[in-house]
Amino acid sequence: MKAARPIRHWAKATTGCLLMTCLFAHAAAETPGARQVVDDSGHSVTVPHDPVHIADAWYAHHVLLMTLGAGSRIVATVNHPRSQPWMFKVLPELNTATRVDGTAFNVEGLLGQHVDLVFTALADRQSVAYEQVGLPVMRMGYTDLPGLQRSMLATAQTLGSQTSMARAEAYNRYLDQQAADVSSRISHVSMEQRPRVLHIASINPLKVDGSDTLINEWIKIAGGRNAAVGLRGNMQIVSAEQLLDWQPDVLILAAGAGHLDQAAQASLLQQLTAVKNQHVLRNPAGVFPWDRYGTEVALQIQWAAKQLHPTLFGDVDIERQTMDFYRQFFDYSLTRSDAGRIVQGLPPE
Numbered sequence: 001m002k003a004a005r006p007i008r009h010w011a012k013a014t015t016g017c018l019l020m021t022c023l024f025a026h027a028a029a030e031t032p033g034a035r036q037v038v039d040d041s042g043h044s045v046t047v048p049h050d051p052v053h054i055a056d057a058w059y060a061h062h063v064l065l066m067t068l069g070a071g072s073r074i075v076a077t078v079n080h081p082r083s084q085p086w087m088f089k090v091l092p093e094l095n096t097a098t099r100v101d102g103t104a105f106n107v108e109g110l111l112g113q114h115v116d117l118v119f120t121a122l123a124d125r126q127s128v129a130y131e132q133v134g135l136p137v138m139r140m141g142y143t144d145l146p147g148l149q150r151s152m153l154a155t156a157q158t159l160g161s162q163t164s165m166a167r168a169e170a171y172n173r174y175l176d177q178q179a180a181d182v183s184s185r186i187s188h189v190s191m192e193q194r195p196r197v198l199h200i201a202s203i204n205p206l207k208v209d210g211s212d213t214l215i216n217e218w219i220k221i222a223g224g225r226n227a228a229v230g231l232r233g234n235m236q237i238v239s240a241e242q243l244l245d246w247q248p249d250v251l252i253l254a255a256g257a258g259h260l261d262q263a264a265q266a267s268l269l270q271q272l273t274a275v276k277n278q279h280v281l282r283n284p285a286g287v288f289p290w291d292r293y294g295t296e297v298a299l300q301i302q303w304a305a306k307q308l309h310p311t312l313f314g315d316v317d318i319e320r321q322t323m324d325f326y327r328q329f330f331d332y333s334l335t336r337s338d339a340g341r342i343v344q345g346l347p348p349e
Contacts, residue, residue, distance in 0.1 A: 033049030040122060040147070046136055047158050047160075051117035055074075057078055057104070057120040057121065058119055058124070061155070063087075063287055063295050067171055067329045069331065072091065075098065077099055084288065085348055086287050086347070087287045091330075103126065105126070110133075117135075143213055145218075171329060186223035195223075195224050197227055197249070197304075199252045199254070201234070203257050204262050208228050209235065210234075210236055211233075218300050218304055223305055224304070224308050239265070244268060247273050249279060250274055253281065255282065256289070284342055298325070299325055319336060
């Protein structure tokens with residue numbers, strides 16, 4: 001038994017040596033021309049001149065890379081075909097990327113894949129582990145449309161090409177145009193006339209989205225009022241009684257939220273005015289759920305405005321807008337049937 005102890009020490013030492021070898025190899029592979037980019041946390045990050053092997057640990061950020069034409073650079077992902085089927089259909093290269101459950105990548109695995117850049121969500125604690133082995137980490141996150149636009153520009157700066165920056169600027173102009181068009185059309189609608197909207201992220205457990213979220217932002221722009229008064233943050237657990245107290249005019253269910261009859265207190269939800277009046281909507285979901293933190297929020301604004309104020313947006317063809325958006329920003333041609341399934345929150349056939 002005593003003879004085994006040096007073997008364990010040798011094994012630990014060997015593992016450490018292998019990791020250090022990887023670190024030295026990674027450092028040696030760094031190319032000249034590295035530059036500083038400020039991430040969404042306000043930190044200045046030294047990034048390589050032309051990052052080609054990207055690990056993306058934030059679900060929504062994949063869509064920003066795709067919008068910038070850099071989705072094929074993702075070699076490690078936290079997304080999966082079962083949860084984001086349109087993402088993997090539109091970007092088939094993602095099927096060859098290393099996939100993990102959760103948001104934590106294996107550090108040695110990233111070094112073995114020659115990853116030269118990591119994106120994470122702002123609160124991702126694993127970020128420090130990546131930095132400790134010399135990997136540049138961009139921490140990303142936002143709660144409103146200007147924040148999304150800043151993230152687009154920061155991501156484009158990180159990629160380092162004029163093409164990426166041009167695409168970021170084109171997307172930001174498109175988002176501004178859609179928000180301005182919607183705001184102009186509903187400008188005469190008084191606050192009292194704007195429906196109280198509750199966005200449900202999950203039926204069981206019952207989770208809704210409050211203020212200080214991108215969801216709250218698009219509800220307001222689309223001419224609604226967030227019914228979750230006094231609630232802050234994403235995906236907050238609430239009771240059916242709380243929904244009865246809020247009494248929203250409209251319920252919007254996330255594409256993957258489930259159905260009302262699956263709720264723990266389904267009978268109470270049937271007492272909601274929105275349910276009685278059949279004002280329950282299913283949110284679209286494409287490359288990423290439109291209602292959350294991807295670039296398709298530009299389509300979400302138009303869709304939500306049309307649902308909340310149909311007479312003001314009768315000329316808006318959401319399926320056509322979706323087809324045009326995918327062609328311009330994802331370099332992908334949808335059929336009318338594809339667009340229809342996305343708008344209905346359905347997966348590819």
